Amino acid sequence: METRIQVTLTVSEAKRIIAKGVATLPEVQQALSEGKVLLKGGTTVSAIGEELIGQPLKISGRVSPRGTRAALNSTVQGHVLLLTSGSFQVVEDSLKEIIPTLGRQDIIIIGANALDPYGNAAMCMGGVFGGPAGEVLAGVLGCGARIIIPVGLEKLIPGPISEAVMAAGRNTMRLSRGMAVGMLPLIGQIVTERDALALLANVSCTVIAKGGIDGAEGATTMVVSGSEAEVAKAASVIDQIRGCTVSGLPESLAECKPGGESCKNHKGCLYKAGKSGFELSSI
Numbered sequence: 001m002e003t004r005i006q007v008t009l010t011v012s013e014a015k016r017i018i019a020k021g022v023a024t025l026p027e028v029q030q031a032l033s034e035g036k037v038l039l040k041g042g043t044t045v046s047a048i049g050e051e052l053i054g055q056p057l058k059i060s061g062r063v064s065p066r067g068t069r070a071a072l073n074s075t076v077q078g079h080v081l082l083l084t085s086g087s088f089q090v091v092e093d094s095l096k097e098i099i100p101t102l103g104r105q106d107i108i109i110i111g112a113n114a115l116d117p118y119g120n121a122a123m124c125m126g127g128v129f130g131g132p133a134g135e136v137l138a139g140v141l142g143c144g145a146r147i148i149i150p151v152g153l154e155k156l157i158p159g160p161i162s163e164a165v166m167a168a169g170r171n172t173m174r175l176s177r178g179m180a181v182g183m184l185p186l187i188g189q190i191v192t193e194r195d196a197l198a199l200l201a202n203v204s205c206t207v208i209a210k211g212g213i214d215g216a217e218g219a220t221t222m223v224v225s226g227s228e229a230e231v232a233k234a235a236s237v238i239d240q241i242r243g244c245t246v247s248g249l250p251e252s253l254a255e256c257k258p259g260g261e262s263c264k265n266h267k268g269c270l271y272k273a274g275k276s277g278f279e280l281s282s283i
Helices: 011-024 026-034 043-053 095-101 131-135 137-142 161-167 193-200 228-241 261-265
Strands: 003-009 036-040 062-064 067-069 080-084 087-090 107-110 121-125 146-150 182-186 189-191 204-210 220-226
Touching (some): 003 011, 003 228, 011 026, 011 189, 026 107, 043 080, 043 146, 095 131, 095 137, 131 137, 189 193, 193 204
Parallel strands (some): 107 146
Antiparallel strands (some): 036 080, 121 182
């Protein structure tokens, strides 16, 4: 007989579920033991770093209530990690040397800021070339390594990624809350919290509601169904991560301020212009 439960995952909880699901993928486990795994930072990928090796990543760009922001301390390292033979190294400054060494036996895990209904993803690009990882994206896509894109359903946008890419543009915004961004399309295997739960247990997951209040903004409410034993397995994982917080190196979680080091690389920011709102008539 089928057992059904209704669960609600906050955004942070969904990221941890995704991390656990990605960590169980056979190709990830094989790459950890026989190849290489490249992690490109973001809070979801940071949670994967914690899951795989107990190491969070530096959080660089982020979306906060103040808009699209950067880290306050731009000198913190650890935004891109290379995992080999049970250890890791920080490689954001050597990606042009690392990427050519990757092949079919290796895994690249990179987060996204947007997911469309057709399974396409993209990441925001606040710097001229999208930072060190953006600068080598052609090599990332062309090296033959498997690309995994862990992305929560809170990133779901109503239209196609192509529409978002054409609408965005860091050089085209008169003003922006935080840095103006372009959108960089990504190609790879998408893993959402819905997919991740199905990886962690033999269950079906149907999203029935999105959003919430009091900390559940962006939350995903799902019906999880399957045999009693498998649903219990999924429920146990959900209980383990209940109430978890955002992943990332603590020293990288504070966001940038006007006049900070990263300001020189960003465009359109109304805070950088000394404004508190969209005072367009005064520009």
